[in-house]
Amino acid sequence: MPIKQTPTKPETAKFFKSISYETLAASWFQMDGWEVFLPMTDHGSKTDLVISDGTHFYRIQVKSLDTHDDNIVVESQWEGVDIDYVLFFSRLDNWGYITPPFRGKTRLNSDGHIRFHQHHKNFNMMFARV
Template identity: 50%
Template sequence: MPRRLTQTKSETHQTMKNTSFESMVVSWLMQDGWQVFIPILDHGHKTDLLISDGPNYYRIQVKTVEASGDAHVVQNRWEGSNIDVVIFFARNSNWGVIAPGFHEKERPLNHETHRKFIQSKKEFLREFHQL
């Protein structure tokens, strides 16, 4: 069996983990019938994913947070970029939160407009459809 015999730098490993959450969302949305587009570079527009049902397009930002609970306050890092949906994943647990893009500087994860889910396709899609 293959074994990784080299050490990965901590910054690289963190980037790999963050990207894996984006890949998970891509997979879940594609299985639900969405067209999913991944920008080659997202620094200017801060868009991790662009999804479409045909006539409509939505911009998605995927973030990971070290949250000890859903009262954790998150910072708006996409100001001015017209993000439609932000998906937060708790790095240190098995849950996440789907939020409509917001304009405030910060907001608690348990805000009334946010949808909490357990990290599974079924749970994610159930909450995503209720946005």
């Protein structure tokens, strides 16, 4: 079995972990039949994924959080940018939330935010409710 021989710098490891949640969400959307597009960069546009049903396109922002607590306050990082949904993943637990874009700060578990279990079947079932 291959063993990684070189250490990863902390800032690189953090980036890799963030990208892994974007890739996970992309694979779950594809499992559900969505077309998934990955922007080459998202600086300024705050778009990690674009999904399409063949007719409509939706811009998705993906965030991961180091928390067990879904009652935490999260802050908008996409002011003035037109996105459709934000996906929050807990890095420490097996849950996440689908939210509309919001302004300012809000509790992650606020009304209108949809909790999902980090499994493709549950995620896709919950995303169908938005």
